Amino acid sequence: MITYKQVDETYFxxxxxxxxxxxxxxxxxxxxxxxxxxxxxxxxINVEPxxxxxxxxxxxxxxKEFDISNWAFFMAFxxxxxxxxxxxxxxxxxxxxxxNRDDLCVLWDIRVDDAYKNMGVGxxxxxxxxxxxxxxGLKQIKIECQTNNVPAxxxxxxxxxxxxxxxxxxxxxxxDVREHEIEVIWYLDL
Numbered sequence: 001m002i003t004y005k006q007v008d009e010t011y012f013x014x015x016x017x018x019x020x021x022x023x024x025x026x027x028x029x030x031x032x033x034x035x036x037x038x039x040x041x042x043x044x045i046n047v048e049p050x051x052x053x054x055x056x057x058x059x060x061x062x063x064k065e066f067d068i069s070n071w072a073f074f075m076a077f078x079x080x081x082x083x084x085x086x087x088x089x090x091x092x093x094x095x096x097x098x099x100n101r102d103d104l105c106v107l108w109d110i111r112v113d114d115a116y117k118n119m120g121v122g123x124x125x126x127x128x129x130x131x132x133x134x135x136x137g138l139k140q141i142k143i144e145c146q147t148n149n150v151p152a153x154x155x156x157x158x159x160x161x162x163x164x165x166x167x168x169x170x171x172x173x174x175x176d177v178r179e180h181e182i183e184v185i186w187y188l189d190l
Contacts, residue, residue, distance in 0.1 A: 002083065002116070004124055006132075007073045012059040014082040015075060020111035022052045028147040030166065030182065040166075044150060052148060057109065059087070066094050074128045076112070076121045086110040086125040088132055088141075103139040105129065110152075117151075126159055134190050143186040153184065161186035 007015070028042040062068050070091035076084030087108035089095055097106045107129060112121045133141055143161060145152050157163070163186055170183035 003077050007075050015059040015085045018082050018085045018111045020054050022149045024148050025049045026150050072132045083116040084112040084121040084125050088129045105133040105138045105141045107143040141188040145184050147182040156186045161188040
């Protein structure tokens with residue numbers, strides 16, 4: 001039985017034990033109609049399969065970089081084993097994704113162990129972020145993702161988030177950039 005709870009810094013070591021990997025078999029590639037004036041359609045295309053480890057931020061380091069007093073952390077456990085985790089961020093000036101807004105939540109990261117994917121763990125963690133955001137008077141959740149994480153993009157769409165931004169050049173500084181890795185920004189109005 002999977003249990004869920006809000007956690008604090010004392011759980012960060014366990015949080016970091018939850019892998020954050022994507023099995024990439026397809027990517028979303030933008031197709032610009034009339035050079036973009038007619039809109040943009042994302043086509044799902046097959047690629048040579050690879051595994052992308054996207055756990056580049058360690059929860060243990062969050063408080064070294066930021067004031068996390070306006071952050072929330074939730075975890076999923078199978079018995080004592082951590083199998084999922086999510087971080088919600090608000091009201092932190094150092095976090096540019098918050099756009100200096102006091103009514104916005106950023107979904108900093110969400111991760112589910114491969115053995116527990118497609119079992120509702122991510123959905124339950126996401127629901128907890130929504131509840132926390134509403135309880136704290138926030139009006140919107142902002143989520144950054146990449147087009148080589150098709151399962152996450154489909155997950156956010158299923159949760160009711162809307163793709164509102166994309167940046168073909170945001171990921172060019174990463175040392176492990178793959179073709180078609182484009183940043184996409186989702187928003188969920190609360």
